[in-house]
Amino acid sequence: MKGLIEAALVVAIVVGATAIVVSTVTPLISQGKSQQDFISAKNTLSEVDSAMQQLMLEAVGSRRQIDLDVGTGKFIVAGDEEKFKIRLEGYQTIEPGSTIQEGNIQIRGGSAVEAVEEEQSDGSTDLVLRNSLVTFAVKKIGGPSNWSQINTTSMITQFTNRRTGTTVHPKSGIFINDKPLSSAGFGYTQLTTQSSNIASGSIEVFVNSTAGISYDAVFTLSSASDFVDLQVLNIHGA
């Protein structure tokens, strides 16, 4: 009988100790795994960047093939924004809305941005970027295979400061070499990704202008940012 009690006691101690060890070590393992995912993602992008730098210098027809493993992260080729991205969930490493640069890799933190199409009361459709601070909307015009008349002076339909509840409806304009005719022509607007839960959303505006100059303008809203980031890319014919 005594032996039985001793055996039960030993089993209880072993099970208890194991439980304590597991509960202590699991978060550390998880933390280590997260750190490993983070470093692994950075290494992956470095590898992609290295291949891109080589391709830029090489002749037409050059090719690179890379095997990648991003685990539970999401690898994104955003051709409309000229970007390669990796999104990792469950990180609180940097201040929301901030972007830091490590070499050629930029890292930004945040929660969610909504990038959606919304019908307006007049029957038109807007492309809307929204986070907790800002709403920014551009008219939906044409599509990549369906160019339509576009004028950058009247494309922004709404720019709302959600903290103060103020909305402005600015006239705008994108001009290349300050040529008036470069602000309008044929083209399209589109969301590069449609989702209600992304770290950043972008609207691409493509203009093949009457001045004979074509370009892409990309408006980006990141989570927790109180500004819209605009870059004008792929300028041809200037």
Place this chain on the structure above:
Amino acid sequence: MIGKIFLAATFLALCPVAFAADTNSSNLSVLNLEFDAGGGYTNSTGFQMFSTIGLNGAARAGNAYVCVGYLCFSLEQLNLRAVVTFLMDLNISGTGSENATVDGKGFGFYRPSDISKYFACVDDVGIPSDPAYGIVFSGRQLNYIDLENNSGNHSYIMRVSQMAEDNRFLLPATIGGCSQISSRLPMITLMPFVPSGETANAIEMFLSYPFIDIVGNYEKTGKMTLIMEKNSTNQIVVDVI
């Protein structure tokens, strides 16, 4: 002797024919290029002074060269790239409580040397928390900032112009007025002008190639093979399998 002359003549006859540059050739052309803000004119032919072109000039023609004798430079080599200008014309309440400024200065046209913080802004002290909208330069080389009072429309016209290379405009919609925007500049790291205090639960790391046309849109998790190929129009065509 005759054999040697014949040999030399044969050798010369078989050599590839070479032509010196011929100004009448259709392979050569002279382009009239027009430069913005290139400085003063020379006294002779109306060309802009070379020394000033490289500083502020912007070519109005692509695929062109500037030559000194037989030594030619592409506009890209001379850094004579295009200029991008973004304009916003807006008011907030349209009342007298609005202020418009370029780095603390009033309406006007400003070159980089005229100001120290490169932004144009409109705020409205008549609204709680003083909302502010603007255009902030965040690129490589500013060209100019212009601020005008569009009195007929009770609005303000902000123009920010910069060199196309690595161009970037930030369009704030923040609080605390234009002074808050000014206090955050220059911005070494992109951060909110006034942080929201919300908690982050994700990060996104990315590579950006603003002067390369990347073709392809994919989203994938786990293991994959990335294939990138340079095509005949210098695009990088991407496939993920």
